[in-house]
Amino acid sequence: MEFNPTNKVVKLSLQGMNMEEQGKPEEAIKLFLQAWDEATDNLEKFIAAHYIASHQKSVPDKLKWLETALEFAIKVNNDAVKSAFPALYSNIAKCHEELGHAEKAKKNHELATSFKDNPSDKGPFYHGTEADLQVGDLLTPGGSSNYQSELKMNHIYFTALVNGAGLAAALAKNEAPERVYIVEPTGIFENDPNVTDKKFPGNPTRSYRSQSPLKITGEVADWERIPPAELQKWREKLANNKGEIIN
Incomplete structure (x- = not known):
């Protein structure tokens, strides 16, 4: 489900x-x-x-x-x-x-x-990007936001839904091929406050963030791609979103 x-x-x-x-x-x-x-x-x-x-x-x-x-x-x-x-x-x-x-x-x-505890999700976890990386590499905080390019992120974000990671990769601002990596948190992590109890109750996208690096342990070759017309709607929605990112 x-x-x-x-x-x-x-x-x-x-x-x-x-x-x-x-x-x-x-x-x-x-x-x-x-x-x-x-x-x-x-x-x-x-x-x-x-x-x-x-x-x-x-x-x-x-x-x-x-x-x-x-x-x-x-x-x-x-x-x-x-x-x-x-x-x-x-x-x-x-x-x-x-x-x-x-x-x-x-x-x-x-x-x-x-019930106010750390997430109990055991994964597996995924991170979507257009960066060309290798197994064993570390993903660290400090990159630019996909949604506000001038914002340097204090956390590294990931999800337990492979298709959600694929969408994040598709929304990245570069023109390189989309990549979805299997990742392992190296430290504690929390529910992403930008999605938890926002539009939908709870954390239905199983989205998390950490101030510790994520270790790449593999790569996913196949996930459900968003059709171009649907992807454009997502881009327009993000462009019109005036909400503040909780960083």
Whole structure:
């Protein structure tokens, strides 16, 4: 069960977020409810329930949908959703506080704290680039951002999704062939805060970063390439993105 930007529930959720940005909450909730109706697995149901919860006007209704999202996140129980647990439990606790349920609020605040740990993802991990490198080479922080060329990055980024690394390689600004390397972190790492709990709850792209080098242990020859038209949409989206990169 892997996050896929072409998934129908993901696409409906993105359309709903666009409606939110345009100040059209009624249209947004219709799309999120459609996503819920069309969801067929636990990850899809978790994503849809998360957005429906954010549009509930009453605290009991919000709590119901947050608990529904949590139910399906627990069923998924992988590294794509684990980083969503602190926010889920915290928001559930706030609902209980508003409803006067002191003990339930306390319990959920404690659960929120208990899940604030380092990622448990065991990989394998990948890094996409256009650089020509060899097994044994080290990838280190300090390179230019693919998204803001004037920004020198304090971390080196990687993912547990090979297709995500392939997309990162395709978005690199050089004209060299795209490369996806299998990498091994040499130090501690954290969830990438630029994606975790941003557009989607948790860390569905299993994206991480480290201030320690990544050691190249191999190279992937085959991954799902993004069609040119779709890649152009990604480039345009990044060009129009005015958000600040958390460095």
